[in-house]
Amino acid sequence: MKTYLRAMILFLAMNSFAIASPTNIEGAYICKSIEIGSHQLYTADAILKKTGEVYSVDSKFNDGSTYHGTGIYDPKKHVLAIVAINPNNPDETGVSIDDVHANGSIEGKWTYLGKTEIGKITCIKRSV
Numbered sequence: 001m002k003t004y005l006r007a008m009i010l011f012l013a014m015n016s017f018a019i020a021s022p023t024n025i026e027g028a029y030i031c032k033s034i035e036i037g038s039h040q041l042y043t044a045d046a047i048l049k050k051t052g053e054v055y056s057v058d059s060k061f062n063d064g065s066t067y068h069g070t071g072i073y074d075p076k077k078h079v080l081a082i083v084a085i086n087p088n089n090p091d092e093t094g095v096s097i098d099d100v101h102a103n104g105s106i107e108g109k110w111t112y113l114g115k116t117e118i119g120k121i122t123c124i125k126r127s128v
Contacts, residue, residue: 025073025080025100026050031059031123036115046123057082065092073100080106096121 031044046059048071055071069084078100086092091112098108104125109118 023075025055025104025106028126029106029123030126031106031121033061033110033121034119036111036117036119055080055082057084059084065089067092067094080108082110098123 026048029046029048031046033042033044034040035042042061042063044059044061046057049056049058053072055073057067057069057071059067059069061067065086065088067084067086069082071080071082073080080096080098080100082096082098084094084096094110094112096108096110098106098121100106106121106123106125108121110121111118
């Protein structure tokens with residue numbers, strides 16, 4: 001009986017997360033990120049928009065830099081993978097892997113191509 005109850009609790013917990021997970025990650029976000037190397041805190045406004053099977057990602061940071069990217073979202077795993085480039089500085093081309101939480105927030109890790117450090121980013125979806 002204990003095994004059955006444990007299995008049932010696990011099943012319900014997994015399904016409640018799936019039900020509570022955001023099905024629409026499109027929207028405007030406010031983000032905070034730690035820059036690799038300098039470890040400086042940055043903020044950004046980001047827009048995620050569904051474009052076919054992928055998402056376009058556009059962000060503008062408080063230092064004036066902009067990034068344009070493409071993301072792939074796996075709604076079953078609640079994971080968003082993004083590749084993005086700063087069009088004014090191609091050396092700032094990076095990748096990120098992000099967890100999408102049930103409350104709509106996004107937390108992830110990122111790096112620039114060719115670098116050996118990892119930065120962190122947290123984004124909160126803006127209310128409409």
